[in-house]
Amino acid sequence: MKTKLYIDNGQFQAGITLKTEMEPEKNNMALHACVNPNDVIENRRNLAVSLGCTLEDFVCANQTHSSNMQKVSLADKGRGAERLDTAIADTDALYTLDSNLVLCGFTADCVPVIFYNEVKGLVGVIHSGWQGTVKEITRKVFSHLQQAEQCDPADFHVQIGSSLSQERFEVDQDVYDKFKALGYADEFMYYNETTRKYHIDNQLTVKQQCELAGIPLEQIAMDTTCTYDSPSGFSYRQDKQCGRHLSFIMRK
Incomplete structure (x- = not known):
């Protein structure tokens, strides 16, 4: 399974690509982290076929661990679909009100957030590594959509994709301090006395940001698969x- x-x-299709040993570059989907760009493009084309669309329907961003959205x-x-220089610059969240666009996010441990709003016909993807999380990108996206697109938070359905588990995500004091400063992440952190790491x-911090944005808990799903393990x-x-996973969503 790739x-x-x-x-x-029927209306929305979303998911994440998987590392697959038999595929070129193990089914890597990222042009910014590859050996052979043509293999990545071929992997993307295969994904497009499986989704019943073409690679020209993809929209990709050059992610920078920012809190910028577009x-x-x-x-x-087609932006960023076959070339890095045409991707949406300096952006870690994409959303659209148009159908038949495949919005793409790339991760290898970071948290992918995929969402849709049936009432507005709106879909989006967010890339939230720890830097994006402490910048509260997810909360900012939903706040923006509430104000700029008149979305009701209660109408959103969110899928949090697979990422690095808490057991594998060990950090030093500086990163801990940034999460601590959020004011709501304490219960999602612990200190290991042996390794002296947090x-x-x-x-779960990203999930909390979704809840703080007003999204009902029962409309937030989470894939707890650890990308490390x-x-x-x-x-x-x-x-x-x-390589990188590609998280995607499309409204048909």
Whole structure:
């Protein structure tokens, strides 16, 4: 299985690609972290076929661990799909009100957030590594959508994708302090006396940000697969040369 589908309800289709030993570059989907760009493009084309669309329907961003978001439209079709220099610059969240656009996010331990709003026909993806989490990118996106797009938080459905587990995400005091400063992440952290490291649950912190944004708990799903421990996971912490998962969502 090369893809895990999270949502496939006729109107919305969303999921995450998986590391697969038999595929070129193990099914790596990232042009910014690859050996052969043509292999990545071929992997993306195969994904497009499985989704019943073409690679030209993809929209990708150059992610920078920012809290920047971008509204995209059909005019952005194909950006970043085959070339890095056409991707949406310096952006870690994409959303659209247009159908038949595949919004893409890339991760290898960071938390992918995929969401849709049935009432507005709006879909989006967020890349929230620990830096994005302490910048509260997820909370900012939903706040923006409430104000700029008149979305009701109660209408959002969120899927938090697989990422680095709390057990594997060990950090020093400086990162702990940043999470501590959020004021609501204390219960998602613990200190290991033996290693003198802090362990943080980035997923649950992001989930908390969704709840603080007003999204009903029962409309937030979470894939707790650890990208470090799973054979189908790309983990930057485990291998600095690893590929990337592609999280996607499309409204048909």
